Amino acid sequence: MMNRNRQHKGPSILAKSHSLILVFTTLGITLGILIGTYWYLTLEPRLVAHAQSQANTLAQAQATLLSKPLSITNQALLELKLTRAMDSMLLIRDPSIESPLIQRIEIEIDYTMVNIQPDSFPLSRGKDECLDCFISEVPLFHEYSRSLIGIARIYTGRDFIDNLISNVQQKLLFSSIILMLLLTLAWATAEWLLSKLRQSQSNLQLIIDAVADPLFVYSTESDLLLKNKAAESLAISELKVNGDYDKPDYLPPREMISSVIQKGRSIKYIHTVKRSHGKPQRMELQASPLSIDDTIAVVITYRDITEHLEIVDELQIKKQQLQQLAEKDSLTQLPNRFLFTKLLNQAISRAERTNSLLAILFLDLDQFKEVNDSLGHDAGDELLITTANRLLHAIRSGDVVARLSGDEFVILLENTKRTEDATSVARHIIKTIRQPVTLQGKRLQPAVSIGISIYPEDGKSGERLLQNADTAMYRAKRQGRNTFRLYNSSMTASIQERINIIGELETATEENNFVMLYQPQIDLYSKKLIGVEALLRWKRTDDELVSPYDFLELAEEMGLTHLIGQWVLYNVCIQTKQWHTDNLAPPRVAINISASELLHDDFLANVENVLLTTGCAGEWLAMEVTENLFIQRLDDAAHRLQKLKEMGISIVIDDFGIGYSSLARLKKLPIDLLKLDKVFLENLNKDSGNLAIVQTVIDMGQRLGIEVLAEGVETAEQETLLILSDYRIAQGYRYGKPISAEHFRDKLLHS
CATH class of the missing domain: 3.30.450.20 (PAS domain)
Known part of the structure; x- marks a missing residue:
């Protein structure tokens, strides 16, 4: 396996280049010094060799002799002396030879030539030398001479050798100077390159050190x-x-x-x-x-x-969560309106290609708001989750169920062969939802209203199908709830009317287009006025007076009940104060409040503020609430009712007998009066069951110390039966219809 410490031994790129330049420069300088030393030390041998070469050249030069017929022995010695002119030769007789025939002769080049081949000889610097050469027999290029045998001496002058040495020394000195200059330039260049290299290395290291990443x-x-x-x-x-x-x-x-x-x-x-x-x-x-x-x-x-x-992964998770929030309902995890609309449009495209039907079922839980307000939002959420799970188990695997908003659900049924398939599913869903459910420890029986629209008969767009199914659902609610209705074109007018009502109701709330009517409550024995109920009416643009039963549910959906309730409380307190100022006040004026009003965070503070502002005493008022208030949040409701009691306000349970109240609950509440619902007074003389209920309620009230008022008395026969059943207080058209404050004032004046 490779040595892991190897990376620490390798030189850097710049360090390696630095070393190479230094090595080659050192080698060049050393080589130059060696060459110069060698040149200088071998100067004299080279000078001698050069001089000898020059001498040999001179000795080998052709010499010319002027020869005349003369007699000379073969042993004659001739002395040759070379002049520097090298264009002539002097032949001088050796003085030791006695020969009258040989005199000093100056030989010209033009005459007979003789080749002189000297033997090897030494030369000494700075001295005159005599060069002895044996001249062998050579032919003379003259018609009178045949040969010349003897010894010749060649003399060289000192000045010749000195000049030769001086010439060589000058050349050597010049060469040495040039060499030293070149070596100095090479060294300076190498040092300059090395400094630049070191600077480049430093700059490069600074640059790469500035890089944040390894x-x-x-x-x-x-x-x-x-x-x-x-x-x-x-x-x-x-x-x-x-x-x-x-x-x-x-x-x-x-x-x-x-x-x-x-x-x-x-x-x-x-x-x-x-x-x-x-x-x-x-x-x-x-x-x-x-x-x-x-x-x-x-x-x-x-x-x-x-x-x-990690951030990317977290963002991906957030993206998925956002996508889920964008497409899924956070409470039920069902598809929301956005995703359902996309799925619906895709289903419509498929149905159009295959020429098939599809159905939309629009569902709305009945009286969900009452459950939500009475039991609390946790109970409401639990009911929504239970409903979602039941719907998922009630449809086919290929169908889609979604939650649009609040208590509204919608189901998409693809590949529907006929309308009856959709109605069959609707019946099954109603039956499934109707199963009892326990919320916050209380057993309830939910109900649902369903509207159905069919593609393409009731619309070819998803928006139109949803709108028409919604219209059919509201028709089902108005026709008894816990049922379904198929859409037909006549319903469109109804939904348009509903839209108009919503707009008018919003305007009425802003402009206080409401009036209060007052209905008397009578003592059955004395026929005297012992109380009055203040009843709200909405005055529409055509002066029609609309009962709360026709718009209160819509106001609840629009979140207007709290604002309307504030207006009612203030105006009733003003009117009651005025009656007391005029000494015409009835014993007690009752105001209806909804569960959502009572449980509103600002309700108690608002009541205290209105009483203080108007100068109305709490003892002059009564507040009526329905039994549905006590489905749950009983402790909270009881606490708020007790606070009202502390303000002097009487507490009345309205519509008693048709809601969720029980004796156990009644015992926990500070109740002053029970109002028996008018439904029990219908056919009272013929329906023994209703009569038994009427008698039971009055008996229960007496045992609990609570007064009971019979509501909806319209005939003398009903009045008689109530008196026989020991009822003391009654209210209904028999004693007077709801009338305006002005007309009620007149009634008070004559009572």
Whole structure:
């Protein structure tokens, strides 16, 4: 396996270049010094050799002799002396030879030539030398001479050798000076290059140190050539890459480096590394090719993207959550309106291609608001979740159920062959939803109203189908609830009327287009006025007076009941105060309040403020609430009712007998009066069951110490039966219809 410490031994790129330049410069200077020394030490031998060469050249020069017929022995010695002119030769007789025939003769070049071949001879610098040459028999180029045999001496002058040496010395000195200048220039150039190289190295290191990410330069043999400071802080020895093979742990895969070198382009690689302590890290490596002279290297940058990827993963989760929030209902996890609309449009496209039907079932829970207000929002949410689960089990696997808003659900039935298929599903859903459910420990029986629209008969767009199914659903609610209705075109007028009513009701709330009517409550025995109920009416633009039974549910849906209730309370208190000021006040004025009003956060504070502002005493008022208030949140309701009692206000339970109250609940509440619902007075003389209920209620009230009022008395016969059943207080058309405050004032004046 490769030595992991190898990366610390490799020199840097710039350091290697610096060393190479220094080595070659040193070698060049050393070689120059050696050559110069050798040149100088071999000067004299070279001078001698040169001089000898010159002498040989002179000795070998052709000499001319003027020869005349003369007699000379073969043993005659001739003395030859060369002049520097080298264009003539003097032949001088040796004085030791007695020969009258030979005199000083100056020989011209034009005459007979003789070849002189001297033997080897030494020369000494600075001395005159005599060169003895044996002249062998040679032919004379003269018709009178045949040969010349003897010894010749050649004399060289001192000035010749001196001049020769001086000439060579000058050349050597000039060459040495040139060589030293060249060596000095080479050394200076090398030093300049090295300084530039060192500066470049420093600048390059500063540049790569400025890179925030760890950076390494590796050779193909995995030698570390260069790194920055960030690389030193990486503590890379602690990193362990997934997978184990013959390479340093922190290098990318071998095939990646090979690919970078072969293809000549950068490659990114992400892998997970583990430290010896701490959680795994995810590193992004980028490898790029780098050519250094004839060497191919790889530049590798490391980036710790662990935190980045964690953020990306978190963003992906957030994106999924946002998508779920955008397409799913957070409470039931069903598709919401946005997703359902998309699925519906896709289903319509499929139905159009296959020429098939599809059905939309629009569902709304009956009296859900009462449950939500009475039991609390937690109970309401629990009911919605239960309903969603029941709907999922009531449909086919290919169908879609979604929650649009509040207590509104919608079902998409694809591949519907006929209308009866949709109505069959609606009946099954009503039966399923109708099953009892326990909420907050209380057993309830939910109900649902369903509207049905069919594609393409009732609309060819998703928006139109939903709108028409919604219209049919409201028709089902108005026709008894807990049922379904198929859409037909005549319903459109009704829904348009509903839209108009909504707009008018909003305007009425803003402009206080309401009036109060008052209906008397009578003592059955004395026929005296003992109380009055204040009844709200909405005065429409055509002066029609609309009963709360026709708009209160819509006002609840629109969230207007609290504002309307504030207006009612204020105006009743003003009127009651006025009656008391005029000494015409009835014993008690009753005001109807809804469960949502009573449980509103600002209700009690608002009552106190109105009483203080108007000067109306609490003892002059009574507040009527329905039994549905006590489905749950009994303790909260009881607390609020007790606060009203402390203000002097009487508490009345309205519509008693048709709601959810029980004796156990009644005992917990500060109740002053029970109002028996008018439904029990119908056919009282013929329906023994109703009569029994009437008698039971009055008996219960007497046992609990609570007064009971019979509501809806219209005939003398009903009045008689009530008196026989021991009822004392009654209210109804027999004693007077609801009338305005002005008319009621007149009634009070004559009572």
